[in-house]
Amino acid sequence: MELIDAGIFASPDGKANYSEHLRVPAMSLGTYSIPAGATDPQQPHTEDEIYVVVSGKSSFTSGGRCVTVGPGTTLFVPAHEEHRFHDVTEDLTVLVFFAPAEGSLGTKG
Template identity: 70%
Template sequence: MEIIDSGHFRPGPDGSPDYAEHLSVPALSFGTYSLPAGSADEQSPHLQDEVYVVTRGRARFTSGGRTVEVGPGTSLFVPAREEHRFHDITEDLVALVFFAPAYSGVPAPDDLA
């Protein structure tokens, strides 16, 4: 067993969005994504399926041509290679992020996104 400290707001040193990985095994990885109010989420599609669970804050989220309001308790599934992003972040946002298989840090090639 491993106890993981997660869900706390931790923006990057310059106040930008920050992803902190907490666990990585071949089949799964898990981290915390912190997005300050008013920031821009400029992530690229990933090669992995992804689940977000918002634990703090308010924003909008667009993926697969659909936009939804998100807040604490919202869970989102994004299939591999799908464009997606948080936007209109009105309160500092924290989301638990689960990747399967484990996140490689390599964005999906443009021709596969």
């Protein structure tokens, strides 16, 4: 067993920030923090992702669909799909699960 402290993390520099907490071959887990008003610069990943919103509010666009997200919202994004958090109105903290581990299938894009 491994105990992971994946609590609420604030971005240290006022920009979107990803902090990885766990990496094994089959998956990785991290916290993605986006301050209110900041932009989400991420590009599509080569792995499937699950996002679980822990705190904050924003819009999220993926696969041509836009939804409002807040605490408890859970999103699945298949590998290579364009997606982005935007219109972040409250500091956003999201748990991010990659399967397999982020970057293990090649470069983003």
